[in-house]
Amino acid sequence: MAQEPRSGESEPGASDDRAASSPVRRQRADGRRNQARLLEAAFAAFAEHGASVSVREIARRAGVSTGTLSRHFPTKEELFGAVVLNRIGQLVRRADELAAGGDPATAFFTFFAVLVEEGAADHSVGDALSSAGFDVQTIASTANRDFGDALRGLLDGAQRAGAVRQDVDTADVKALVVGCLARERDGLDDAARRRMISIACNGLRPCPGPEAPATHPA
Amino acid sequence: MAQEPRSGESEPGASDDRAASSPVRRQRADGRRNQARLLEAAFAAFAEHGASVSVREIARRAGVSTGTLSRHFPTKEELFGAVVLNRIGQLVRRADELAAGGDPATAFFTFFAVLVEEGAADHSVGDALSSAGFDVQTIASTANRDFGDALRGLLDGAQRAGAVRQDVDTADVKALVVGCLARERDGLDDAARRRMISIACNGLRPCPGPEAPATHPA
DNA sequence: AACTATACGGGACACGTGTCCCGTTTAAGT
């Protein structure tokens, strides 16, 4: 079912440009150029409308037809995966920088704020976090695990430093990010975003007292 | 456009059963029965799958055809609106009970927990809160405003009592509920839900100190 | 210059959705 050549950048150990000239004709220049434009257009479109944007819209933005898109990325899921793989990579790098920097507490909380702000600017981040529509776990499993590991590392550090309550896990943090992003829908002012981040981070701090609300009083 | 008779229960001041017998034949018994079954099936289906469930599935559950569904509820949005109108009514009543009860702080926090638990049991609640898919504001505007007013009342009380920081608004609270519900996707154990509620409520409490994380340090 | 595999455009295809019409059945009133 797959078309046939399926882009490049993976198989032989040969250098990426001007590969072996005699055995097979490797990849055409315009093909690689269109793939790059496609990736760029998909990046922008997914950021603007989330994962629900249509492939026709992406192809239109890239100035190519849906057939071309389909050859480079046989399925929409692969295209989305390629895009979020990029984003995830950036976030993981950011997390590593923060982990290497100052104290673990501010590293974690800063990363939380970064997540929310990136998610506000790029809707694909939120869709990937909340697994909306696609099973990103399957597509970008490696990158996603990297992201999970990075987040876990920061969280562990903050917990060891006593800045975050011990019982929270990474899924809790992700859910809080999703909550902060959900606030964006009505009244997307900057103050509200900062306030939501503040609320979430304060909630993550160790409880000053055992004053959790009753769950089922009535 | 609209079929023609459009169910009953709205127009004349006559009693609901055995209306004026001579002028026009009012409504048939099986019609009312099927409408009730439809509403019941829609309630269950929306609770189970959220607003994304298809009208065919709802009709199948009710044991009627899609044509019948379409006559009683000309559009899916109306059906969803009727269902969430019910749910919203229950929640508003619950909020009023809590407001009439003990101190405002526990009333507000308890209502928050109720919202999360109801949302976990009924996916239509979360979809209505996050305005996923439909513009519930338009359909169930009155009920939604009632809900907003009720939530605002509880929030105001808790804020006056000093139990909740002054700068939060109802949209913040709704977003936090959505965040708690987002946690349900992976590992939907009861402990996680309670933990998320605890985190959110602690975050809503007045800040012990001005230790909000930096937003853009790098 | 000639040739060939690669890449492309455009549209066809299948699928699922919500909505609506039409011929038939049936409850209710005379």
Added chain:
DNA sequence: ACTTAAACGGGACACGTGTCCCGTATAGTT
């Protein structure tokens, strides 16, 4: 019992989606 309109079932319709095929153009090699 007969009549009539409300209610029904089932399918047609339009729309949007993602995917894929086929004929054509072109980049790259000989």
